[in-house]
Amino acid sequence: MAEMDLFADERAADLAEADKLRREIRHNEYLYYVLDAPEITDAEYDRMMVRLRELEARYPDSIPADSPTQRVGGRASSQFTEVRHLEPLLSLGNVFSAEELRAFDERVRSGLPAGSKVEYVMEPKIDGLACSLIYENGKLVRAATRGDGVVGENVTANVRTIRSIPLTLKVPDGETVPELLDVRGEVYMPRQAFMRLNEQRAERGESEFANPRNAAAGSLRQLDPQVTASRSLSFFAYYLVGEGAQPKHSESLALLAHYGFKVSENYKVVENIDEAIKYIGDFNELRQGLSYDTDGAVIKVNDVYQQRILGATGKDPRWATAYKYPPEQAETTLEDIDWRVGRTGVLTPTAVLTPVKLSGSVISRATLHNEDFIRAKDIRIGDRVVINKAGEIIPEVLRVVVEKRTGDEKEVAIPSVCPECGWRVERQGEEAAIRCTNPHCPALGREGLIHFVSRDAMNIDGCGPSVINALLDAGLVRDAADLYSLRKDDLLKLERMGEKSADNLLAALAESKKNELDKLLFALGIRHVGAKVARILATEFGSMEKLQQAQPEELAQIRDIGDKIAESVVTWLNVPANIDLVERLAAAGLTMTFTPTASQEDNPFFGKTLVFTGTMPTLGRAEAKTMAQDVGAKVSGSVSKKTDYVIAGAEAGSKLEKAQQLGVTVIDEAEFLRLLKGE
Incomplete structure (x- = not known):
């Protein structure tokens, strides 16, 4: 009887704590998402959520539907059912x-x-x-x-x-x-x-x-x-x-x-x-x-x-x-189409316009998106066109003034070769984009360098597009590794580059060598690898060397990666020119490793291999994987002798049986959340 009373007291205390956490989390979500006035850090918010999930995992029968943990994670729907409004939801004249x-x-x-x-x-x-x-x-x-x-x-x-x-x-x-x-x-x-x-x-x-x-x-x-x-x-x-x-x-x-x-x-x-x-x-x-x-x-x-x-x-x-409000539009002449090659090789058409004033600014260029957009609107060079600001942000060709055609207009010739290097271009699969097939296209090099030095990548202050263009024109650089061979005498030869600017740029280059692997992976401009994916890869593998040894199927099992990104990463890393680039960057002293935070290293799951199976009381499978990988764990889809933990939920099947046969440690969601906190 005494044990039952003790359990009841513990349950009551846990449920009271969970209620308090829900109130605090709701309050802080209101401050952040409604008032734009947060009072706590993201880390503090995350700690509260982890603790709440731990408590709710102990008592899954007591989780209210409005708990902050229940916001995301609902199952995908095959269709949207119809519902009748309590009162008609009227539109406005x-x-x-x-x-x-x-x-x-x-x-x-x-x-x-x-x-x-x-x-x-x-x-x-x-x-x-x-x-x-x-x-x-x-x-x-x-x-x-x-x-x-x-x-x-x-x-x-x-x-x-x-x-x-x-x-x-x-x-x-x-x-x-x-x-x-x-x-x-x-x-x-x-x-x-x-x-x-x-x-x-x-x-x-x-x-x-x-x-x-x-x-x-x-x-x-x-x-x-x-x-x-x-x-x-x-x-x-x-x-x-x-x-x-x-x-x-x-x-x-x-x-x-x-x-x-x-x-x-x-x-x-x-x-x-x-x-x-x-x-x-x-x-x-x-x-x-x-x-x-x-x-x-x-x-x-x-x-x-x-x-x-x-x-x-x-x-x-x-x-x-x-x-x-009347749409802000202007009519002008489409004089030409400029095809630009981006850092991933995509050719993007831009309309060159007779300058016209729109929404308080003079517009001389407008996006044409892609070949399908041009064909759908039957846009021709020499057309009178109406432009607006799409979403009041981006100048866009809205329509052609067909009645003003003179017969001198020319149909747009879609490039069959890259305007920068002359290699053939192609559309891959169902993509709307046209891409240059030359991995060494100079446009890719220029745009790639501009991306490499950008704030979210290597953050090399004082090395913007104009400096990159000047360095390329002077023959001082061909790729990112050449940036780290620059000397002051080289920089002083550039137009508008004084001694102070040169010193600042060299200092920024030296400082950028300290950036960790995640920044470098993003800076390299690998297709489909944004800042988030770069961080995931750096956390998962820890070094460029281990990442270079990875196979596509190994990468594809990592959260937010999948087959397309995995194939892109492995392909890029195995191109001889890219292997040489990485080696030269390493020789220049750039950091090729990723050091986890102290909180990751101290976590019981750090470096361990986890397998999730069954339905968890509060966590969706994707969310649970994310939480594990954020503390340095590896998540696998199959159980083997190398598996350290199996986290089992309701209706766990063959994976649980195999774990028991192999003697792998099996825990539930509550224990997973407790260990996640480092307890």
Whole structure:
């Protein structure tokens, strides 16, 4: 009996600690993802998550659905089921001028009792994907897209990965929340995340998203929530439906912010249509500097009772409309197409334009993406074209003004050979990209050098593109290893290179030799090897020598690697010219090893081989592998005499049996998490 009481006391203490950790983690996620004001370091956050997972693994029957550990890791769905909205998720009608806004105001006033005072709430029109979030007793239970306004698609698993969306409403202790809340808002992709995603897709030879809205929509409808989680989506709440709705819309916005949602900082209550029109003009100047895309402003009647009186017609509410800013476009002549070769050999077409002013800047070049883009729009040299800024970021050819063709226009000749070296080019598989087949193409060398010295790679200050071009033109360098043979006398021969600049550059080169293997691997420009993959490879193998000895199947088993990256790495490392380059860099004194952090070396799993099998109480398989590899463990897909630990979950099968036969140590998730902490 005493033992049972002791166990009960221990369980109660553990569950209380887990509850406290959940509250602290939710609070810090709110600070980071909603307010952009973190108070703790990433390491402190990670420690709390590890401890929470450990506690939850002990008592898997007590894990609440809204625990921070349950955000990511839902199973991939084969399809999205349809769900009916509690109330129709209406779309907005559009207006395009001050006159149309005044007409909207007149319709509002004519639909209300004579003499009614009408306030409006002005909000940015976020260019994303409308979504409805259902909360029961403060906990997120369902998320759905707009669909046809009555029925949408259930995207709950994917929405749970968006960190700015609370899984449990943020309310002070003792405060009650309505039983049922329907929060309407916009899922969107910030501009920086959009640009980063397109850069990654271009490097992989995949088609790029046209704008952040398309990227957000495509990301939210991924069948695998893990993919959605990697896309850095965010969410603005803009409407509250049901019993939680306040008498005024502006009060509901304040309540949503109180509950932990991100609400636009640019909304404003105005007293009449003149103030609304002024807001629209002012916001047009402001919106260019925002971190997300907007294509207009929304005007809503503030009084919810008045909203109900006005009602809706068809799919549009009579109490709200959207003012759409005219797209900023310009017409000019496409004089030529410049094909540039990037560091991975991809030929990218750029339109050379007659300079024209657009969005406050003079545009003389615009992206044409790839051959498929040119063919789809039937773009020809000499065409009059309309350009805009795609996602208000990148100048892009929008369309051809076909009616202005004179007959002198020339069809675009897609290069059959590289414009830099004359070698043949080819499209590989289903890639949209055209690549140079010459591994020694001078363009690859130039772009590769520019990448090698960049901040995220070897971080050689004072060695930007202009210096690289000057060094190449002077014949002082051919590849990265030559940089470390430069002398001061060599540098002083360059135009605009003084003694101080030369000294600083030589010092930066010397300092860069201390960079560890992960930085070097990224700097080498191996196809598909970004900063994250480079770090994984460096951690896994520890030295360039061991990595050079690895086989494709060995690399393919490592998290986030896979067959394509494995094949690319092994192929690059076995090219004779690359072997020579690595040897010369090593001879120059560059670091060819990776030293794990002290916390990794001290961890019981460091250097050990682990195998995961079965279903874990709180961890997905990919997440568990990531956590193990982050402390220097090796994760294998099969059990052998070299296996140190097998972490077994529910329904473990043949791997568990083999481990028991071989005498391999078998532990559960709770023990794995405990050892992960170094206990």
